[in-house]
Amino acid sequence: MSTDRNLIQLVTPAGERISHPEFDPWVKDIGDEQLCSLYEDLTVIRRIDVEATALQRQGELGLWPPLLGQEAAQVGSGRALREDDFVFSSYRENGVAYCRGVDLTDITRVWRGTASSGWDPYTVNMATPQIIIGAQTLHATGYAMGIQNDGADSVAVTYFGDGATSEGDVNEAMVFAASFQAPVVFFCSNNHWAISEPVRLQSHIQIADRAAGFGIPSLRVDGNDVLAVMAATRVALDRARHGGGPTFIEAVTYRMGPHTTADDPTRYRDANELEDWAAKDPILRVKALLERKGLLTDRVQQHVHDKAESVARELRSGCIGMPDPEPMDIFKHVYSEPNSWLDRQQDHYARYLASFGDPAGATSEEGAR
Known part of the structure; x- marks a missing residue:
């Protein structure tokens, strides 16, 4: 199955900015300062993931679902959202949660086992993570239909993995969304592995092409390209705000780590495949772009490093200092x-x-x- 057909890309793995007449206008506001900010987001989110994984290995968290390698898909889409949009995610979108302003301690509550939920959804317009595979797509579609009834122009966005597209809930949600032209964006992070099952077993066609069967337009984007993801998400959001109904986005990325910290991916994944995708690392890609533009100064690098370390300390302190529930x-x-x-x-x-x-x-x- 080809991974290149109709793939939207604005920045190559080598950090070269590609011109794309259709999608360039959607990120024309992303100047030098915004690029540096996106680089900071990507770096901080990876640092959160590394710290949380270490906390689990040290017995401070019961489990953790790593997002290593998927940072661009989460930052690019998360930063495209408006404050009044509402997010319904799976358990891996901790980067989106960071972009939405979720407190760092709240991100770890459920994984530490001190609460059955993490935060008040209405303070950040993001539902707490859904463990049941694909169920959040139904919630998002229902919420989007409520937006319609209210006459608002906000959008519901739901995140799920490639494996979830085989679940009935996802397909049922798409049926309702298409039937009622609900303002919802279906964001599929195709990280190539549904636990130990490769994506080629989930679908023998591009996952984005499945949407056509429901009458839903789709976009297939390089999920390791933060600018391309942002552009595609903005297109989908704009369509929904103006009565165009749902859009399906397939962000082609890769899960560099295990499914969760209870998983051993070396038992089912070829090391050569991992090496190939490591060359497409989303953070190294933006770093290379900044270097090409002469923006990656010592001051910028030090600021990003300090921010990432500060966030990691806050995460660790909040996790370990969390009181046990009565x-x-x-x-x-x-x-x-x-x-x-x-x-x-x-x-x-x-x-x-x-x-x-x-x-x-x-x-x-x-x-x-």
């Missing part, structure tokens, strides 16, 4: 309103904790009964 907290936020069924379970659990002779966990009103 045992009875497990009943919080299960339902929007109290009900007798949950009260009964809470009462039984409080008496179970008290049977150990330490009623410390039974601190709520129900637990004290």
Whole structure:
């Protein structure tokens, strides 16, 4: 399966800026300062990923889903969004979460096991990560239909991997989105591996071509090219804002690390393939572009390094300093309103904790009964 057909690219792996008459206008506002800012984002997000992986290896996190190699797909799309757009992601879009302003400590809460969710979605207009593969696409489509009913011009954006395109939820979401011309962007990060299954088993055609069967226009973009991803995302967002309905974006990238920290990719992945994709590294690509333009000064490099290290320290401190939840907290936020069924379970659990002779966990009103 060719990876080059109809692939939108604005910056080559060597850092050469390519002219593209159709998509250049969508990033014409990205000048030298903005390029440096994107380079900072890419570097910081990779540093977050490295630090979180280290925290898991050190026993501070139960699990972590690395995004190594996929930074450009997340930064390019995340920075294209408007504040009132709403994001529905999978568990790997921690870079998008950073771009949306999610607190660093909140990113690690669920992976540390201290909470069943990470943050208040309405403070950053991003839902907490969906673990069930593809389910977030249904949520995004429903939200987009609500946007239509409200008469607003914001957009719902949903992220998922290549493997999720084989799930019924994704296909059902696309049916509804097409039928109602909902303002939703389906962003598929094709990182070539659905855990241990290669993308060629998921689809014998380009994944972007599947969208045509639903009547949804698609774009296929170099997912390691932050400028191309931004341009493609802006095109899709603009189409949705002006009543053009949904768009499917396939960002062709590569998962350089394991599926999660519980995975060993050396058991199923050819080292030569990894080496080939390492040459297309999204950060090295922007770095090379900055060098060509004479922008990568010592001052810029030091600033980016300092920012990345500061963020890593904040992430580690927030993670390790996170207080353990009280045992009875497990009943919080299960339902929007109290009900007798949950009260009964809470009462039984409080008496179970008290049977150990330490009623410390039974601190709520129900637990004290």
